[in-house]
Each structure stands twice: as structure tokens, then as C-alpha cells.
Amino acid sequence: MVRLDCKILSNKKVKPDYFACILEAQEISRQAGPGQFVNVKVSGQSDPLLRRPFGINFTDGKNIGILYKVVGKGSEILSRKSAGKYLDVIGPLGNGFKPGEPPHLLVAGGMGIAPLFYLASKLRAEDTQVFIGAISVDHLLCEAELKKLGVRVRVSTDDGSRG
Numbered sequence: 061m062v063r064l065d066c067k068i069l070s071n072k073k074v075k076p077d078y079f080a081c082i083l084e085a086q087e088i089s090r091q092a093g094p095g096q097f098v099n100v101k102v103s104g105q106s107d108p109l110l111r112r113p114f115g116i117n118f119t120d121g122k123n124i125g126i127l128y129k130v131v132g133k134g135s136e137i138l139s140r141k142s143a144g145k146y147l148d149v150i151g152p153l154g155n156g157f158k159p160g161e162p163p164h165l166l167v168a169g170g171m172g173i174a175p176l177f178y179l180a181s182k183l184r185a186e187d188t189q190v191f192i193g194a195i196s197v198d199h200l201l202c203e204a205e206l207k208k209l210g211v212r213v214r215v216s217t218d219d220g221s222r223g
Contacts (some may be wrong), residue, residue, distance in 0.1 A: 062087045066149045069123060071141050076198055077130045082123050088151045089119040094179035098126065098151030102137045112138070113131050115175035116152065124151075127174040127201065162187030169193040171203045185210030197221040 066083040074080045088098065099111035112134040114126040130139050142148070153188045157179050164183050168176045175190050182188055189212040194200040196219045216223035 061146070061151060061153060062091075063148070063150045064088065065146045066124075068141055068143050068145050068147060070143050071139070073139075074127075075201065078199075078201060079128055079130070080117070081126050081128070081138070081141075083126070083147065083149065084122065085124045085149060085151075086122045088149065089121055089124050092116050092119050092124060092152035093156040094182055095157035095173070095175050096152035096154045098124065098149050098202070099153060100126075100138070101148035102134045102141075108134045108137070110134075110149065111148075113153075115171075116178055118178050118181065127177075128170055138221045159183065166190045167192075170195070170199060175208045177202045177205060180211050181204060181209055183211075188212070189214065191216070193217065195219065195221075 064085055064087060064120045066085040066166060069082040069084055071081040080167060097113050097115045099113050101111050114128055117125040117127040126134055130136050162184065164174045164187055166180060180188055190206050192203065193216045196217050200217065200222060203213055203215060
């Protein structure tokens with residue numbers, strides 16, 4: 061675990077209220093495994109006081125990605141941060157996933173897909189099937205990215221707009 065000032069490389073809206081942020085965090089990226097998370101201080105002020113936890117969505121050896129939904133003051137502040145700004149980040153934290161023998165069946169609803177995407181990227185595609193659910197198609201995350209990995213994807217939405 062390390063504490064770093066991480067440069068924001070991008071922070072883009074991917075769906076209404078959902079953002080994907082890529083941080084330059086080489087030391088965290090090299091240490092992190094699927095299922096681990098980072099704690100992010102979203103402001104240099106004392107409000108909000110507490111760091112926000114975000115599951116690591118991907119790593120590439122140099123950068124980490126986080127996927128998040130704007131639900132409160134902290135994530136709202138983060139959503140307004142632009143490329144080139146810095147965030148105080150601690151990570152990787154947590155024990156991560158320890159998958160058993162294949163086949164692998166991954167199940168996630170809503171934001172739960174963020175760390176499972178990272179896990180799916182590390183497993184053999186032919187041995188992995190991912191079931192993702194969401195309130196509606198507007199809240200469905202990572203479907204296209206999972207299909208690019210070659211894993212089988214099954215989708216279901218509460219309102220029946222998909223699946």
C-alpha cells in the first residue's frame with residue numbers, strides 16, 4: 061500500500077451520472093490485483109473530510125482506472141475534476157479476489173461490475189461468463205468492454221429494457 065499524488069489523465073462521463081477516471085499511479089498499478097480498491101481524497105479542503113473508496117476497474121502497469129457513480133458530495137466533487145489535476149490516493153487496499161478453478165461465473169449488479177471487470181480481464185475468456193444487472197439500460201455498465209475481452213455476457217435489467 062502506498063500514498064500517492066496521482067495525476068488525472070481523464071475523467072469522462074460514460075453514462076448519465078457515471079464516470080470513468082484514469083489516474084497515473086504506477087506504483088499502485090504494479091501492486092494491485094482484481095478486487096482491490098483505492099481510497100481517494102477528492103478535495104484539498106476539510107469538507108468532505110473522509111476519503112472515498114473506489115474499486116479498481118483496471119490497471120495497465122502504469123495507470124489505474126476507477127468507475128464511479130455520482131451519488132453524493134464527494135463523488136460530485138470528483139466528477140468536476142479535469143485531466144491534469146492531482147488526487148491524493150491510497151492503495152491498493154483490501155485482499156482482492158481469489159478465484160477457484162474454472163469455469164468462472166461472475167455476477168454483478170450496478171457498480172459491482174467495476175472490480176469484476178478487472179477480474180474478468182485476468183481470467184481466461186473461454187472459461188468465464190459474466191452476468192450483469194442494472195435498473196435499466198441507462199445504468200448498464202461495461203457490457204461492450206466485457207464482450208471485447210471475449211467473455212460470455214448475460215444481461216438483465218429491472219425494467220426489462222435489456223435481457
